Amino acid sequence: MAYQLGWAPPAERNSTQEPPLLSRPSTLASRRSSLGAAPVGRRPSIGPWMLHSRVSFSGLPLFQPILKTRLENTYRMGPEEGCKFNAGQVQRVLEGTLASALGTIVYSPQGSAPLAQSLAELLQSQVKEVVPLRYKLVCQVLLGQQGQQSLLVASRALWDPTSDSFASATFSNASLFAVATVHGVYFE
Known part of the structure; x- marks a missing residue:
């Protein structure tokens, strides 16, 4: 008879065995x-x-x-009157921020990627102050070395032309150039 787990009936167990x-x-x-x-x-x-x-x-x-934040639906499909993306005002903010941030910066290949990223975050935070609520912003910054080259920058987007828009600004000094574009898309 085989027993598992070391258990044996009390009659067959002797006193020298270990306790069950x-x-x-x-x-x-x-x-x-x-x-x-x-x-x-x-x-x-x-x-x-x-x-x-x-x-x-x-x-x-x-x-x-x-x-999770629970918000109620507003059922607004477009911006209210006078609360649209103002491309002229955003362009002035872009030009001023680019000129103050890149005034005396010298181009370096290793520092251009972090500079472009921090510049995009700075521009987005500056533009948020002048853009009405419910607009999602997409900010793109292109940095390059000033030289004897030519560069064409183009962008396309699918949006509602009655409420969405964009603004773009350029800056250049003796060693670098920058192109900043901000797309404002109304969030329904």
């Missing part, structure tokens, strides 16, 4: 308590493992939950 292993119910209870469930006789607590699927060894969540 834990019975199955208490083994499951100990497993539950190691996995975060409350031991038998204690009230279970609601911890971070109940709110998130992934937790660290300390029981803290591995990521912060993202709370």
Whole structure:
């Protein structure tokens, strides 16, 4: 007769054998308590493992939950009167920001990518102040070395011509040139 888990009936067990292993119910209870469930006789607590699927060894969540903002529909399909994207005003902001940020900058190939990225973020934050709400902005900056070359820049977009628009500005000094374009798309 074969027995599993080292268990033998009391009649066949002698006194020199080891005590029997834990019975199955208490083994499951100990497993539950190691996995975060409350031991038998204690009230279970609601911890971070109940709110998130992934937790660290300390029981803290591995990521912060993202709370969704619930907004009601406005059913506005276009901008209100006088609240459209003003391309002339945005172009003046672009020209002023480019001139102040790139006035004495010298072109370097290694520093052009971070400069273009920081310049795009600066232009977007400056333009947000003059553009009405509900407009999504797409800001593109092109930087290059001033030399004996020619360059053509073109862009296309699919949008509503009654509410969406764009503005573009250029800047150049002795060592570099910059072309900045901001597209304003109305968000319905």
